[in-house]
Amino acid sequence: MAPSPKCQGKACPAPGPVPNGLIRLYSMRFCPFAQRARLVLTAKGVKHEIININLKDKPDWFLEKNPSGTVPVLETSSGQVIYESPITCEYLEEAYPEKKLLPSDPFERAQQKMLLDHYSKVIPYFYKISMGKKRGEDVSAAEVEFKDKVSQLNEYLAKKKTKYFGGNSITMIDYLIWPWFERAEMMGVKHCLANTPELRKWIECMFEDPVVKATMFSTEDHKVFFNSYMDGNPNYDHGL
Amino acid sequence: MAPSPKCQGKACPAPGPVPNGLIRLYSMRFCPFAQRARLVLTAKGVKHEIININLKDKPDWFLEKNPSGTVPVLETSSGQVIYESPITCEYLEEAYPEKKLLPSDPFERAQQKMLLDHYSKVIPYFYKISMGKKRGEDVSAAEVEFKDKVSQLNEYLAKKKTKYFGGNSITMIDYLIWPWFERAEMMGVKHCLANTPELRKWIECMFEDPVVKATMFSTEDHKVFFNSYMDGNPNYDHGL
Numbered sequence: 001m002a003p004s005p006k007c008q009g010k011a012c013p014a015p016g017p018v019p020n021g022l023i024r025l026y027s028m029r030f031c032p033f034a035q036r037a038r039l040v041l042t043a044k045g046v047k048h049e050i051i052n053i054n055l056k057d058k059p060d061w062f063l064e065k066n067p068s069g070t071v072p073v074l075e076t077s078s079g080q081v082i083y084e085s086p087i088t089c090e091y092l093e094e095a096y097p098e099k100k101l102l103p104s105d106p107f108e109r110a111q112q113k114m115l116l117d118h119y120s121k122v123i124p125y126f127y128k129i130s131m132g133k134k135r136g137e138d139v140s141a142a143e144v145e146f147k148d149k150v151s152q153l154n155e156y157l158a159k160k161k162t163k164y165f166g167g168n169s170i171t172m173i174d175y176l177i178w179p180w181f182e183r184a185e186m187m188g189v190k191h192c193l194a195n196t197p198e199l200r201k202w203i204e205c206m207f208e209d210p211v212v213k214a215t216m217f218s219t220e221d222h223k224v225f226f227n228s229y230m231d232g233n234p235n236y237d238h239g240l
Numbered sequence: 241m242a243p244s245p246k247c248q249g250k251a252c253p254a255p256g257p258v259p260n261g262l263i264r265l266y267s268m269r270f271c272p273f274a275q276r277a278r279l280v281l282t283a284k285g286v287k288h289e290i291i292n293i294n295l296k297d298k299p300d301w302f303l304e305k306n307p308s309g310t311v312p313v314l315e316t317s318s319g320q321v322i323y324e325s326p327i328t329c330e331y332l333e334e335a336y337p338e339k340k341l342l343p344s345d346p347f348e349r350a351q352q353k354m355l356l357d358h359y360s361k362v363i364p365y366f367y368k369i370s371m372g373k374k375r376g377e378d379v380s381a382a383e384v385e386f387k388d389k390v391s392q393l394n395e396y397l398a399k400k401k402t403k404y405f406g407g408n409s410i411t412m413i414d415y416l417i418w419p420w421f422e423r424a425e426m427m428g429v430k431h432c433l434a435n436t437p438e439l440r441k442w443i444e445c446m447f448e449d450p451v452v453k454a455t456m457f458s459t460e461d462h463k464v465f466f467n468s469y470m471d472g473n474p475n476y477d478h479g480l
Contacts, residue, residue: 080347082347082350082354084353084354084357087350087353087354087357090350091346091350094346094349095346106335107316107320107322107331107335109330109331109334110322110327110328110330110331113327114323114324114327117324117327
């Protein structure tokens with residue numbers, strides 16, 4: 001029987017072992033890091049089950065699997081545990097090699113990793129701006145810096161002259177970058193993308209991708225969750 | 241002709257293209273991050289040349305290759321440029337697959353990446369403690385935290401019951417962790433390893449490894465460089 005999609009808190013009993021032939025993802029429905037793993041699982045067509053975690057009231061059995069308490073976490077039927085979102089995605093790429101999301105050329109693979117490393121320094125700005133605004137702070141300095149960072153992403157696409165970050169078809173790096181742009185409107189950063197035409201074209205293409213469509217939430221749903229989160233009472237089960 | 245090992249500063253002319261059949265490493269002789277790439281190049285027997293950079297007076301042509309200005313940077317004979325030490329090492333693993341340093345099993349590979357991610361949070365302590373001491377600051381709190389972190393590394397080896405972090409033979413993760421432990425005595429953190437017998441056994445084994453021997457400096461040489469660095473006048477060419 002598939003696990004309930006409702007979030008599991010401290011009082012919830014530990015799940016049993018992962019059934020043979022499946023991989024389990026510990027997730028949180030609105031978490032962009034966990035969405036990376038959901039995108040990759042979906043893109044590769046990997047049979048999986050999802051257990052959503054109450055991140056404000058984590059079960060002890062979850063902290064035993066990943067002491068840092070973050071999602072995503074993968075667990076295999078032999079009890080192997082993998083965490084940190086880029087590591088889970090690369091693991092899935094290697095463990096389920098039928099449909100490849102990474103290029104085979106070593107330099108192209110390195111390029112994706114360098115871009116991901118650069119992007120990891122962009123992510124904090126989504127939060128600085130959206131949370132700062134919500135708290136009524138002046139976020140203009142953060143917006144200037146964010147605009148500079150997204151211009152660099154725009155330039156990357158412009159120089160490469162391709163629709164996606166890895167070429168003319170969608171690859172791993174697009175899915176790793178995506179989740180925060182899905183939330184750009186909700187996070188109140190969309191106006192910072194005014195001078196990034198290539199990046200905006202990429203966002204449009206991504207919204208049309210069937211894998212993105214299968215894993216995404218609407219801006220409205222993201223907003224409800226974000227507001228509940230900022231009010232200190234995250235509604236992990238919103239929409240269920 | 242092999243490039244001079246002396247560091248290249250702002251006034252130095254740009255080097256020509258990388259000769260065919262070689263890969264070029266931009267390095268700094270005493271940099272532990274660059275040493276990761278030197279270890280991997282040496283372990284895999286990759287034919288390479290090294291250009292050392294004056295990190296206090298960086299040439300513009302170097303900043304064009306890597307705008308963040310850090311070493312290591314790899315450059316291929318077709319002008320491809322790769323930076324960030326773990327990315328350079330993985331690139332070398334994939335571009336020169338004859339002698340493998342990473343396990344082939346996806347979970348074992350993920351384990352190495354998770355351990356590296358954990359270790360990236362240990363590295364700052366080497367600097368907090370050594371630099372704090374040199375400045376006459378109280379570093380006791382940093383030492384307590386560092387002891388806890390190295391205990392976790394010790395426990396990892398103890399649980400795994402192997403000589404090295406990836407098993408009973410030396411693999412990529414050992415080379416990625418190593419450079420700071422080569423400097424442990426020089427950095428004044430050796431006493432923090434008192435209760436880590438497995439880790440100390442690993443250090444002893446690493447000091448005996450021919451690849452480590454080929455790329456290392458003595459504690460005395462590290463000390464001369466570190467002192468010159470802390471005095472604001474790094475002697476990049478010490479010993480040449």
